[in-house]
Amino acid sequence: MSKNNPEHTVPEALEDATLDDGIHHVNNPVLDLPEIVKNYLGEVTGYRQEANNFYFTDGHAEVEVKVVSDEIIRVRLAPSGQFLEEFSYAVPQADKRVEVFSFAEAEDSYRVKTNTVTCVINKADFHIAFEDRTGQVFNRDHAPMHWEENPDFGGYYVYCTKTAFPDEGFYGLGDKPTHLNVRGRRFVNWNSDTYSFQFNQDPLYRSIPFYIGLNEGQAYGIFFDNTFKTFFDFAAEAHDQTSFWSEGGELQYYYIHGPHMIDVVKRYHTLTGTHYLPPMWALGYHQCRWSYYPESKVKDLARNFRARQIPCDAIYLDIDYMDGYRCFTWNKHHFPDPKRMIKELADDGFRTVVIIDPGIKVDNNYWVFREGKENHFFCRRGDDYFMEGYVWPGRCQFPDFTNAKVREWWGGLFEGLVEAGVAGVWNDMNEPAVFGRGTFPDDVRHNYDGYRGSHRKAHNVYGMQMVRATYEGLKKLFHKRRPFTITRAAYAGTQRYASVWTGDNIATWEHLRLGVLQVQRLSVSGMPFCGTDIGGFSGEPDGELFTRWIQFGVFSPFMRAHSAGDTAEREPWSFGPEYEAINRKFIELRYKLLPYIYSVFWEHTHHGFPILRPVTFLEQEFPTNMPREEEFALGDKILVSPVLHPGQQAKIVYLPAGKWYYYWNDHVYEGKQEIEIATPIDEMPMFVRGGTVLPEYPVMQYVDEKPIDSLKLRVYYSNDETNSYLYEDHGDTFAYEQHIYMEKKFVVKGGDAHLTITQDAEGLFSERYDTYDLAFIGLPFRATAVLVDGKKISASPREDGHYTATVPKDFRQIVVT
Ligand code: MIG
Numbered sequence: 001m002s003k004n005n006p007e008h009t010v011p012e013a014l015e016d017a018t019l020d021d022g023i024h025h026v027n028n029p030v031l032d033l034p035e036i037v038k039n040y041l042g043e044v045t046g047y048r049q050e051a052n053n054f055y056f057t058d059g060h061a062e063v064e065v066k067v068v069s070d071e072i073i074r075v076r077l078a079p080s081g082q083f084l085e086e087f088s089y090a091v092p093q094a095d096k097r098v099e100v101f102s103f104a105e106a107e108d109s110y111r112v113k114t115n116t117v118t119c120v121i122n123k124a125d126f127h128i129a130f131e132d133r134t135g136q137v138f139n140r141d142h143a144p145m146h147w148e149e150n151p152d153f154g155g156y157y158v159y160c161t162k163t164a165f166p167d168e169g170f171y172g173l174g175d176k177p178t179h180l181n182v183r184g185r186r187f188v189n190w191n192s193d194t195y196s197f198q199f200n201q202d203p204l205y206r207s208i209p210f211y212i213g214l215n216e217g218q219a220y221g222i223f224f225d226n227t228f229k230t231f232f233d234f235a236a237e238a239h240d241q242t243s244f245w246s247e248g249g250e251l252q253y254y255y256i257h258g259p260h261m262i263d264v265v266k267r268y269h270t271l272t273g274t275h276y277l278p279p280m281w282a283l284g285y286h287q288c289r290w291s292y293y294p295e296s297k298v299k300d301l302a303r304n305f306r307a308r309q310i311p312c313d314a315i316y317l318d319i320d321y322m323d324g325y326r327c328f329t330w331n332k333h334h335f336p337d338p339k340r341m342i343k344e345l346a347d348d349g350f351r352t353v354v355i356i357d358p359g360i361k362v363d364n365n366y367w368v369f370r371e372g373k374e375n376h377f378f379c380r381r382g383d384d385y386f387m388e389g390y391v392w393p394g395r396c397q398f399p400d401f402t403n404a405k406v407r408e409w410w411g412g413l414f415e416g417l418v419e420a421g422v423a424g425v426w427n428d429m430n431e432p433a434v435f436g437r438g439t440f441p442d443d444v445r446h447n448y449d450g451y452r453g454s455h456r457k458a459h460n461v462y463g464m465q466m467v468r469a470t471y472e473g474l475k476k477l478f479h480k481r482r483p484f485t486i487t488r489a490a491y492a493g494t495q496r497y498a499s500v501w502t503g504d505n506i507a508t509w510e511h512l513r514l515g516v517l518q519v520q521r522l523s524v525s526g527m528p529f530c531g532t533d534i535g536g537f538s539g540e541p542d543g544e545l546f547t548r549w550i551q552f553g554v555f556s557p558f559m560r561a562h563s564a565g566d567t568a569e570r571e572p573w574s575f576g577p578e579y580e581a582i583n584r585k586f587i588e589l590r591y592k593l594l595p596y597i598y599s600v601f602w603e604h605t606h607h608g609f610p611i612l613r614p615v616t617f618l619e620q621e622f623p624t625n626m627p628r629e630e631e632f633a634l635g636d637k638i639l640v641s642p643v644l645h646p647g648q649q650a651k652i653v654y655l656p657a658g659k660w661y662y663y664w665n666d667h668v669y670e671g672k673q674e675i676e677i678a679t680p681i682d683e684m685p686m687f688v689r690g691g692t693v694l695p696e697y698p699v700m701q702y703v704d705e706k707p708i709d710s711l712k713l714r715v716y717y718s719n720d721e722t723n724s725y726l727y728e729d730h731g732d733t734f735a736y737e738q739h740i741y742m743e744k745k746f747v748v749k750g751g752d753a754h755l756t757i758t759q760d761a762e763g764l765f766s767e768r769y770d771t772y773d774l775a776f777i778g779l780p781f782r783a784t785a786v787l788v789d790g791k792k793i794s795a796s797p798r799e800d801g802h803y804t805a806t807v808p809k810d811f812r813q814i815v816v817t
Contacts, residue, residue, distance in 0.1 A: 006109045014563055022799075036149050038148045041063065041146065045059045045283075063121075065112050068094055070117070072257070072271065075252070075254075079158075084249070089465070116257055118369055135428065138215070142241045152797065155248045159245040160224075160243065164234065169183055169626050170183050176578055184237050185234055187232045190231070190460065191461065205489050208526065209232070210233075213242070219263075229248075230245070232244045236775070249457060255697065259525070260662075261620050265526065268608075274604055274605050280704070280731035283597050283601070285553075286558075288563075289563050290563065291320035300347075302519075310587055311700060313675065314484075315345065315353070323535060346421060349702030357391065359398060369497075371639075379444050381508065390436060392434065400446055408469075415477060418478065423483075427485065431488070465524075482732055487499075492526060503533075519745070520614045524617065536549070543579035548642065548643050553586075591697060593772055596695055600634060602743075603725070630653075639656070642685075643682060653675055657672040659690030660687040662686075662687055679765075689722070691717075691748045693714070695714075696714055708767075709769055710806060712772070713746075717756060723745060723746070743761070744762075776802060783797075788805075788808070789811055789814075
């Protein structure tokens, strides 16, 4: 035995194993490998503090608790006591808003406390809980954080298991095509090209590991910032537990306090950023198809829109505009002079948006491939072969967008397209999608901005970094103008760079309903600028379905019709004159609402509000709202409930508390009840909150077609006090970042025989119009006089019963009696 030789110390167990048969098995450690088991944090044995970071240990593993802000606390776990380097694509900077906080040790726990939240670390079992100031527990561990070694690649599977309270509901998680409340379900995040996806299919194109818990009217959020394949189980496996885990990376999550759901979303945006203010035209109607080509077809499409007087701001070119699907090239046969064509379209008020995929054709005569190859910009396998796979162009290689140099190069590639006049770029296939095998193999290496990673780690951010490169490149090339970008794949934070659409849906009523769920979910998951393929990508809608989808599209943040190449023509006039007229009416409605939608977008960009708000977000105190999935608000003034069934003649709609005007006839309903509303094909349930000042543009065929001489304001009477906001700016530059804009606040107050409106306007932007055309709706009295800052002017009733008056735009107070 080697026992006496200190250089050959045999571990105790191994030595024992040799005793039975008396034979010494020479050093066979395999026999003695520790079994791979889940390791749980043990009792807390110590702590230390570094500024706003607190470190707790059980003698082996370490847990970091970071105070990020008054309402946000981050938790990290290092199984072996070694934290990974700090880097996140989602959260550019975690450490920036530390305010007042304190630390205290009690007999059984440690308490890290901000003005709003207390994070309690229980000594005996290392359970972590979050309480509000009153000591109410919002969220707590059901088991200590745990992990399991991954024998294949090193690193750990990391797990966190929280208590799911009996009545708790769960919201968020991006584009999951299922019910708004995801309690009872399990999900995977792994960006996937999912053509013709189904209800409940998972995963889809995006990974947004952020959810909101709502328990007894109080809400908080959890953002699990981990780019590996992540899993969420919302009381599915065990009715009293919600777990999230990952195949790798760090167990790192942010607890985000509410108690209002909308504040959770706002605070999530303080971490991950908001969508920039899009150019106003991007809020108009977009027409897309796979594909409009050749040029004559595109021109014909444009001509039809204008001849039929159906507003439209953007036309898309899908992959067939390229030369053999080579990105950044043109098929000269179909588009002999793109610059001229785009200019002619622009003269007619159309912006051109082109698709760009990540796959670069392997072709030494193609400059993009050559440049990428010479500069080592393409992804490689673990053993150094190039990552090659087939996509539309044939055999392709793929830029590593997680490399800053590659992004810089990619951004510059848009020069030619921008020079030709392209106004926006559509990034597709960036999950990344590869024909046959689906996506890259796990061993593909990525730069990961210097932090290195295999595809396991970079997969879910690949699309995000692609559209980031696209956005940043366009932003530079556009100088002061705002680019428009849209991406299919995304990770949390992608909203800083792009809008999204829900991918390849189907022309069925079920998918219309799925779209209604998905855009609400995306909106509250931090992806505000979202929409569906109106009409359904694959399959054939009939006129009724298409029209109902257009109606829903008016209230989607992003409004674009799109269809697959093997389907019949799919324009607003494709289903006969009756449907064409209704489609026109609704697209016109979108254009009337533009100043309102734009103001709502500003509230997102500036304050982090979601653009769409499910009913539960409006009234989270009522559990009866949790199953409501069809009503939602656009901003806080308009509530809609799209029609989702063929032949539907009437619909039950729940109206939240307050007064609501039916948009189509000004009928007033008392809220906090369900009402039945007729749903003829040329109407869709749409309500305006009492007290609202709703700005309205005249119908235009495209944004900025004509100057606005006088801005129409629809003033909805209410007997209490209501604030409305109107945001205006140049519409197409980043001057707003230098505070060049106008922000107006209207306060409407009504009594039995009077109505007052006050205005506070602030800002450096001057609108081109001088007056407002006011229309008073729902006055419970006969108006005889309108006083504008004390001066009397006349008001006249119109045929529709609205009293109207034209007033100077800089009024301070209006009194109607
Ligand atoms: O493999 O570019 O989701 O919107 O029209 C299909 C063709 C590739 C998928 C996109 C779809 C687009 C289509 N693309």
